[in-house]
Amino acid sequence: MAEKLKAVRTDFVAKVSATVIEQLLDNLLDDHVLNSGEQEAIIEAQNTKAKRARTLIDTVRTKGDDASWKMITHISKRDQMLFKELGLTAEPPKATFELERQWSNTLIPCKKNFWNSKDDAKKIYRVTKESTQSRVALLITNIKFKDERYNRHGAEADERNMESLLRDLGYQVVKYRDCTGKEIDKAVINFSEHPKLKDTDSVFVVIMSHGKLGSVLGVNWNEAQKEDEEDVFAIDNIFKHLASVNCSALLDKPKIIIIQACRGVDKGSVAIRDDAKAVMCANTQQPGPSTSGDDGNIVEDGYQFVHKEKDFLALLSCTPDTVSYRHPENGAFCIQYIVDALNTYACEKDIEELFRMVMQRFETLPFVTIKQMPTKDRCTLTRRFYLFPGI
Template sequence: MADKLDNVRTKFVEQVSIETLDRLLDNILKDRIVNDCQKDAILERNRGSRENKARCLIDTVKKKGDKASTMMIAHLQNCDPFLYSELGLGPLPPGPPAAEPRSIKEEGRSTTLISTTENFWRNKQNKKDIYPVTKDNYRNRVALLITNIKFTLEELDRHGAVKDEENAEKLLTDLGYEVVKYTNLTAKAIDDAVIKFSTHPKLQETDSVMVVIMSHGELGNILGVDWKPKAKPTETSKTSKPDEFPIDKIYKHLGPEKCPALLHKTKILIIQACRGGEEGSVLLSDCAAVPDETRLHGFSPEDIEDDSWQRIEHREKDFISLLSCTPGTKAYRHQVLGSFLIQFTVDVFNKAAYEDDIEELFRKVMQRFEEFRPSNKRQMATKDRCTLTKRFYFYPGLNMV
């Protein structure tokens, strides 16, 4: 086991974070791998240098032998599963098992929605800047939940996604939505599921819908369970169509042309999937569009026309989406607790949905990623294609009988 640490020494020194180093030092002190004097020496001699502290820590543990090395690897798996995986340490041999990751409750996160009050709901009624929610609307809420966990290529299996499915379903149910759930779909099956959902009988009377899709992804696409890496085309072979579902199709299937039942109703999308292969260490900020100073100034709507046939309704309106990361970057998932997007979303919604509208809730989820710093990983959730013209409130736990 000491040899295993020696093999990963260089990458460990390059990638381990200060936070992980401090936790490892606390753990090996607790296990009596080092004593207080040795711990203080590691800290004092290498003050201000993360790399030197990392070198000193791993070299100290290696010299203690295989048992000490095994215990440190177990702690690393618990403290920083991303770094553990990237170092290629793999499953631990028989020996002290890795400690169980802390549960959401142990992390101080909420597991139960705070209910809104009848007065809060009544005060929001008949306000022009708020989407109306009647008791009948509330009873007809419906959501679509799609989770891809097992893939044809086993190495693509999404460990921890079962927990995501469980957490997302509970949140949707607690918010008053009947959940239409699918697991392990191809791109074609995802498309069929969204189309079928667009004809759900409850849509006519609902105030809103939620669509939550969790899988692997690329920029603009969600991967189906039969997806495979693109092979290099040859002169004699034909390239088959990749198992990819374009996210843009959701907007078309639930837009006014294909789904008039959702006209003027809030449509909320949450998508947990990578949007590329780059690390998210450079966080992108949304660029606000520069307004056209001449548009509509001094003109009435009747004065404006185009050279196409008359449209009755906006092609895309009343949507809001939260994507797990910025364009071109990766999204991360704990192998036991599930993706960080779903963990943070559940926590924020449980604590604040009783008083905050959907845009504020999404902002708070994004804010959680500002503090997200496991190892050298960075991820920033992104609010996308927001065409809400009013504020939408969930009013969780309200007695709608």
Template structure:
């Protein structure tokens, strides 16, 4: 039954469907008489987030039974073939016009010979890429061994530095990383030294030898080249040097990660405070992460000291990044959105570029933010293949 099919894909639908497709589905279901004007307005106006809109839409249609569910599946196939294919739906054949709306029958699907074929499933896409020498290798075993480090500083000794909304960032990033197949090693409210200790602890994780990649996400206040610890004060420079990430995860500090992608995401300001309804991540501080020019040569080792890294910083030097107290940081919101929708088929550089494009278009009065890809030493394309082990179809 189509309603049971919707129930099976409910979580993935909520995670992946775009706002544009939600609106298109609502219009189609309204035309069919599956939904009325009040139900459509309720879904759009009473839910602030994309996920909440998607959740109420699928739940409302599912409760209306198999015929309504069949119509929604058919419309999804027509409006978003990519999502339809990823969800593995099969009950989306065009239905007969609903009695309540005989004047607006469901448009027939385009002839198969003319329609663009649904994209390959995650597994088929992975199979097409796994032997490509230009791609970082991902096997089912290495996928199962993925690990990510998540550090979030929320509450500081100086209460005025508390990062309202950062709880949402932590929650959203943990869910995202888990959905990408990573076991999340999580720390909250650390001093600068404790951040350093946590990164070193992470480099000794037993899964790293088998893992194909790692994510390291650090969210806090920032200063020039540093992340601030929770005990930071003007008379107590509690700081973690950002360069230590590359030192600890580099070839010498973590041999288990040699030749493997290391994805770094830093949510912290790199400039001064600005007043706004949105909360600046770092008042009166800057986080100017400069690429080192003075690498020391290591004549003993025959591996690059620093390779296979890519970093996304929340803003360019001398500027601020913004956080909404009720939703979290702008950067993290768009990372979750882009990675949820695209990470099964786009490589990491493309994903970061799409995040940058969305943040660049963000506007709130005169508040602008521009993330930057930094210190990239990837020599191949890294595909995350989200949902690989969940996809047998």
């Protein structure tokens, strides 16, 4: 792309208008191709249109193919006649196509031929038109707390956006708001007994609240509570309630868990944090399976042995001991990015790749001191899970 700009440099300088130069400068500043200093230098230091055009195209093409492609794209939008006269094409570099696609505000359906191409039971979790009609998801959002200092402003947007996404993906959403730790636990247990689970191809469980390592906080939580009296819900209970023993209806089906909550504390933040207090939390250890047996000495006795925990994938909004950030109007960054990724790419990407795309966006947060990295956890998916929206 940089070579294309170099090839049309002379004609661009001669034919581009002063108005289009100003528009391109604004566009390239918004795209972070140019910084404000570079924009001002081009405007103020170059006293003729030709000099500004020459400095603009030279500055951009030295920044590489991605920057050059962005400029070419903006030329096509700002001046179609100039674009044609320069003989440019708007086709992006193949390596950067996915990064440059605009995030969609609505769910993009997958194409029928894509769905047909993924009919491989050994590598892909099976999804049928019938199974998508029985999809069900659990959505729990804590917004208002007994102690109003902990109210999660902006979480209404998270609830609204996540519910809309899940419904668009074909899930019936079982929704709870402002629950105590015990009420969250009961909601997950009730969900494990939902009559649609036997026919669904998958489930989502989304819980959004304040949190600490290993737990999310109930709405009655306060910092004066003793550790054994805290109003919390242990995240590990999701895996216990939906695992093979307690929920056979979900055996061999993907169970996708999303937790939007802090897992610790980091002081000095400028954005609102999803933690309520600097607090240490002991690990919630669960007893593991006995290792004293020997499969070689086991005889058939009418039992079917299955994996204790399988087909889970959890995305936690941050790494252990750190905070999650939330905008007081637009909601949590992680939820915004999940909605963007699934709306735009669920039509062609499996769930692990979608979550990886969410994580990649956090690598380039436009802040200096705010850092957050979502974490994929307890992944026991043995095959690829495609959502196949709109089939």
